[in-house]
Amino acid sequence: MDPDATLIARAKDGDTAAFRQIFLRHREKVSRIVYRMIGPSPDVEDVVQDVFLNVYRSLPSFRGDSKFSTWLYRLATNVTRMHLRRGRSRPKFSDVEVPEAPSDDAPPQVTPDLQVERAERVRALYRLLDELSEKKREVLVLHDLEGVPAKEIAETLDIPVLTVRTRLFYARKDLYARLAAEPSLQGVMEALMDQLPGKPKRKPKTESASP
Amino acid sequence: MTEHRPKTAALLAYAEDVLSEAGRARVERHLASCAVCRQELAAIRLYDTLVDDVDDEAPALDFDRMELTLAREAQRVSTQMQQVKRRRARWPAVALAAAAAALLAWLAWPRPASPPVAEAPSEPEPTVEAPVVEESPALSPVVTLASAALADGAPLAVGAVLPEGAALATEAGGLAHVRLVDGTGFALRAESAVRLTRAREDGVELTLERGQVAHQVGQFAHQSRYVVLAGGYEVQVVGTRFVVSYVDTELGVDLAEGALEIRTPDGETVRLDAPARWRSGGGREADAEPAAEPAVETPWALAADAPRTEVTLRHPELVRWEIDGATLEAGAPIALSMRQGEHRIQGWDARGRLHTGLLRVGDVPVEMDPGALEPEAPRVRPGHLDPEQIAPVLQRGRRLISRCYETALRRGGGVQSHIRLRVSVGHLGEVTRAQVLDLQGNGEMATCITNYASRWTFPPPGGPVTFEVPLTLSARM
Numbered sequence: 222m223d224p225d226a227t228l229i230a231r232a233k234d235g236d237t238a239a240f241r242q243i244f245l246r247h248r249e250k251v252s253r254i255v256y257r258m259i260g261p262s263p264d265v266e267d268v269v270q271d272v273f274l275n276v277y278r279s280l281p282s283f284r285g286d287s288k289f290s291t292w293l294y295r296l297a298t299n300v301t302r303m304h305l306r307r308g309r310s311r312p313k314f315s316d317v318e319v320p321e322a323p324s325d326d327a328p329p330q331v332t333p334d335l336q337v338e339r340a341e342r343v344r345a346l347y348r349l350l351d352e353l354s355e356k357k358r359e360v361l362v363l364h365d366l367e368g369v370p371a372k373e374i375a376e377t378l379d380i381p382v383l384t385v386r387t388r389l390f391y392a393r394k395d396l397y398a399r400l401a402a403e404p405s406l407q408g409v410m411e412a413l414m415d416q417l418p419g420k421p422k423r424k425p426k427t428e429s430a431s432p
Numbered sequence: 433m434t435e436h437r438p439k440t441a442a443l444l445a446y447a448e449d450v451l452s453e454a455g456r457a458r459v460e461r462h463l464a465s466c467a468v469c470r471q472e473l474a475a476i477r478l479y480d481t482l483v484d485d486v487d488d489e490a491p492a493l494d495f496d497r498m499e500l501t502l503a504r505e506a507q508r509v510s511t512q513m514q515q516v517k518r519r520r521a522r523w524p525a526v527a528l529a530a531a532a533a534a535l536l537a538w539l540a541w542p543r544p545a546s547p548p549v550a551e552a553p554s555e556p557e558p559t560v561e562a563p564v565v566e567e568s569p570a571l572s573p574v575v576t577l578a579s580a581a582l583a584d585g586a587p588l589a590v591g592a593v594l595p596e597g598a599a600l601a602t603e604a605g606g607l608a609h610v611r612l613v614d615g616t617g618f619a620l621r622a623e624s625a626v627r628l629t630r631a632r633e634d635g636v637e638l639t640l641e642r643g644q645v646a647h648q649v650g651q652f653a654h655q656s657r658y659v660v661l662a663g664g665y666e667v668q669v670v671g672t673r674f675v676v677s678y679v680d681t682e683l684g685v686d687l688a689e690g691a692l693e694i695r696t697p698d699g700e701t702v703r704l705d706a707p708a709r710w711r712s713g714g715g716r717e718a719d720a721e722p723a724a725e726p727a728v729e730t731p732w733a734l735a736a737d738a739p740r741t742e743v744t745l746r747h748p749e750l751v752r753w754e755i756d757g758a759t760l761e762a763g764a765p766i767a768l769s770m771r772q773g774e775h776r777i778q779g780w781d782a783r784g785r786l787h788t789g790l791l792r793v794g795d796v797p798v799e800m801d802p803g804a805l806e807p808e809a810p811r812v813r814p815g816h817l818d819p820e821q822i823a824p825v826l827q828r829g830r831r832l833i834s835r836c837y838e839t840a841l842r843r844g845g846g847v848q849s850h851i852r853l854r855v856s857v858g859h860l861g862e863v864t865r866a867q868v869l870d871l872q873g874n875g876e877m878a879t880c881i882t883n884y885a886s887r888w889t890f891p892p893p894g895g896p897v898t899f900e901v902p903l904t905l906s907a908r909m
Contacts, residue, residue, distance in 0.1 A: 232506075235514045240506035241499070248495055256491040265491055270498045277502065277509045278664045278697060279681040282642045295680050339485050346482045365483050394440045397475035406478065413474035418460050 225289040232280055244273055247290075250367065251297050257362045258301045260351055272300045287376050294369060294377040298359060305355065345406055349399040357392035364389055438469040447476045568634035570596065573612045576733035580606030580764035581620070590742045590767040594628055601625040602643070605751075605763040609732040612636055615650030616658070617731035621675075622761075629661070637661065644677035646728050649690070664697030665712065672706070673728050683712040688728040732758060733769055740769040742797040747805060750779035750787060779805060815859055815893030825888050826901060836880035837905035847874060854900045855885060861892040869900065 225246070231239035248269070255268045275296050283292055350358055359378065363369040364385070371389070375382040400406060445451050446459045463470055573594040580603040581588040588600065588608055600608050602624050611617040612631060620626055624643020630636060635657035638645065649658045649669050658669040662678035672690025676683070685694060687708045694702045694710065704710055733740065745753065746765040753760045755777055760766060770793045777800070779787045789805040791798070840847045848871060856865040866885035868878040 232510075233513065235510035237503065237506045237510050240510070241503065244499065244502055248498075252491055252493055261491075266493045266498065269493060270501060273498070273502050274505050275681040277505050280509070281513060282663065282678070282681075284642075292680070299680060299682060342482055343486050346479075346486065366486060390440070393444075393476075393479070396479060397440070397472050400475040400478055400482075401471045409478060410471070410474050413477050414470050417463060417470055417473060 226285065229280060229283060229285070229289060232277075240277055243276065247293060248273070251293065254294065254297050254362060254367060255301055257347070257350065257366055258298070258358060259305060260347070264304065268301055268304050271304075272297045275300060288373065290369075291373050291376045294363065294373070295379075298363075298377060302355065341405065342409065345403055346400075349396060349403060352399060353392060353395060356388060357395060360385055360388045361392045361396065365393075436466065436468060438466070438472040440472065443469060443473045443476060447473060447480075568632040571612055571631040571633060571636070573598075573610050573617075573628060573631050574736075574769075575608065576611050576617070576731065577607060577609035577619075577760075577766060577768035579608075579760075579762040579766040580604075580622075581608035590769050594631070596628060596631050599625065599627045603764070605761075607760060607762050607766065609768075611731065611734050611736065613650075614736050615648070615734055617648060617734050619646040619729050619731040621645065635659070640676055640678045642678055644675055644679075644684075646673075646675040646731065648673045648728075648730050648734060666695040668693045668695070673730075674706075675728050681712075685710045686728060730758065732760075738771045739795070740771055741793050741795055743768055743770045743791070743793055744797075744799040745777065746800060747779060747787070747802040749781040750805075751782050752780045754778040777805065781807075815857070815895030815897045817857065817890055817893045817897050817899065821891045822899065822901070825890050826903070829884060829888050830903065830905075832884045833881050833903065834905050834907065836877050836884065838907045839880065840874055840877040841907055843876075847877065848872070849905045851881070851903050851905065852900055853881070853885060853903055854898065855888070856896065856898040857890050857893055859892060859895050861890040863888050863890075864896070865898075 225243070228239045228242050228246075232243060251272050252265070252269050255272065256265050259265060259268060272293075276293065279296070283289070350361065353361065360374060363374050363377065364371060369377070371382055371385045374385045378385070380388075401410060442459060446456065451459065463473065575583075575588055575590050575592045575594065578588040578590050582601045582603075583589075583592065583594065584599050594600075594610065600610070600620055602608050602620050602622050604623050606622050608620040609617065610620075610628075616636075618626075618638065621644040624645060625641040626643075626645055627639040627641065628636075629639050637657075637659045638661070640660055640662040645660070647658075647660070647669070649672050660667040660669070660676045662676060662683050663681055665678075665683045667674075667676055667683075667685060669690070669692055672692060673688040674690070674692060675686040675688075677686075678684075683694075685692060685704065685708075687704050687706045687710075689706045691706065692704045694704065696702070696712065702710065744765055744767045745755075751761065751763050753762065753766065755768075756770075756775060770791075772793050772795060775791045775793060777789050777791050781787065786808040787805040788808070789800075791800055791804065837847065837849065851871050852869040854865075854867040854869055855863055858864045863886045866882040866888075868881050871878050
């Protein structure tokens with residue numbers, strides 16, 4: 222049985238501890254979705270809170286026709302969309318220095334260079350995600366970053382599964398083009414291209430390495 | 433110069449290693465000479481790495497602070513839920529006294545800037561000694577139309593009088609219309625659920641649990657109050673026609689006539705004047721936007737003026753009905769109370785074909801026989817082709833037809849070089865029949881010609897067309 226089902230039943234009976242459990246179980250996931258959709262804004266916290274306020278208020282109308290997670294993602298995307306559409310000037314990943322991943326408890330960095338590079342790459346990805354349209358960003362975040370299956374995304378966004386797949390395809394295609402054109406990723410792109418089979422004959426690039 | 437566009441699907445299949453050996457080899461051969469494709473494949477690989485990189489990352493938020501706010505909300509919601517439970521269990525006992533008092537207080541409030549928040553009752557539950565407020569007379573809400581609808585879990589019957597507290601629900605493609613009093617009622621749309629929490633002369637309260645409900649509200653008593661509750665929102669009405677929808681915590685209000693006041697769970701009040709469309713967005717702010725008059729259907733049989741009889745309309749194919757000027761979208765059988773007399777019934781099937789019939793309603797409940805509705809005869813509209821549309825097709829076709837002539841000549845014997853061809857073309861431009869006229873004694877050549885002619889395609893004429901053309905055949909030997 223869905224472990225959420227018991228919690229929901231208890232919450233519907235007015236058990237406040239069950240409400241808290243629902244929050245504890247899902248806060249990380251909801252925060253990630255919201256963060257990835259709206260960027261590094263101080264509003265993330267408010268939006269996440271709004272999502273859960275809505276969860277609490279709407280629990281009586283949750284009938285268990287769909288999975289709780291689907292219902293929750295739908296709420297999260299709806300609240301996020303409304304937040305975005307309200308047109309507040311939202312900070313973009315490109316405007317803000319993104320702090321590296323919160324890893325307070327992480328051991329001291331053994332290989333700072335790798336960590337920095339990784340953070341740099343992730344920042345670039347977020348910046349590019351931010352340039353995508355809302356529709357494309359939603360499916361990429363839910364499917365590729367959150368691992369939500371296409372069928373569940375279809376229910377979440379209330380669109381056919383085929384549309385999810387098509388949207389996903391074009392979203393990725395769009396992103397590939399942006400990744401290829403992103404200056405900060407040129408180094409890693411070239412390294413990857415060199416590893417590809419059937420390397421075309423190229424003129425030696427020695428001169429391009431020197432200033 | 434046109435730029436080569438990489439075939440992303442093929443590159444993805446290559447990256448995911450799902451190609452056959454031959455397929456892989458083909459992609460690799462192409463990669464060797466295609467820089468953009470290499471670049472895209474590298475981007476695909478890079479994206480896969482990045483997705484792994486971000487996997488464990490989550491924003492650092494002050495969850496403790498959030499938890500405090502949420503705990504307060506959980507407390508409020510849980511109290512509300514328990515109140516509803518108690519109210520359902522003991523309606524219309526004394527709990528109502530408190531409710532009525534609160535109601536009066538609310539009505540006396542001119543325009544609440546910060547309306548009172550429903551606080552949890554801290555004192556013990558009221559006992560029988562609680563001040564008795566005279567209860568307003570109950571209304572008798574009547575079901576006037578039902579299709580795939582339930583009341584408290586049982587099929588909804590037309591003519592049934594709903595008790596206070598009744599819960600109505602509709603399935604996909606279902607409908608339920610209720611008359612509260614003369615001129616006031618509501619229409620529950622498909623896949624919706626509403627509870628009639630209060631139905632008194634001084635006020636009606638509907639709790640919309642999910643879906644959409646259209647209302648028509650006349651002034652049914654002095655100072656009467658008509659309220660729709662949904663997920664902490666409160667929509668207060670005076671003389672109006674509107675739809676409230678509550679889907680996934682988003683409240684929507686489409687107002688066609690009159691005025692409404694919406695109180696949000698955060699205590700804000702929004703006033704709407706028709707025509708207007710309002711969506712909560714689930715956030716704290718609300719955006720009101722002007723709109724063209726939204727479509728709000730009038731609930732069935734709002735006027736209790738004439739004797740009515742229950743009628744069941746049933747047809748396996750119809751998805752939309754038009755009865756006495758009202759349009760109903762319902763696939764399931766519809767039960768409704770109809771005036772006695774003769775009615776013209778119209779319906780449309782999924783392909784948009786019209787079915788019509790007459791229905792006589794007497795004082796005995798009727799079930800309409802699907803055979804009583806005659807489908808409109810499928811109209812065959814003749815198509816049209818201009819000579820300029822025909823000529824190029826014949827021009828192209830003549831070369832092949834001439835081969836038939838050449839073959840016949842080679843076989844010897846006298847062969848006609850002037851023939852007449854009759855061609856029938858279907859509505860998409862396909863040749864449905866080709867016939868060689870007045871060609872005597874050469875069956876083989878005629879078959880050869882009709883074989884070629886049946887493969888012709890003309891511009892779509894929009895309906896069947898038949899024409900005759902003379903052709904002069906020549907041999908190029």
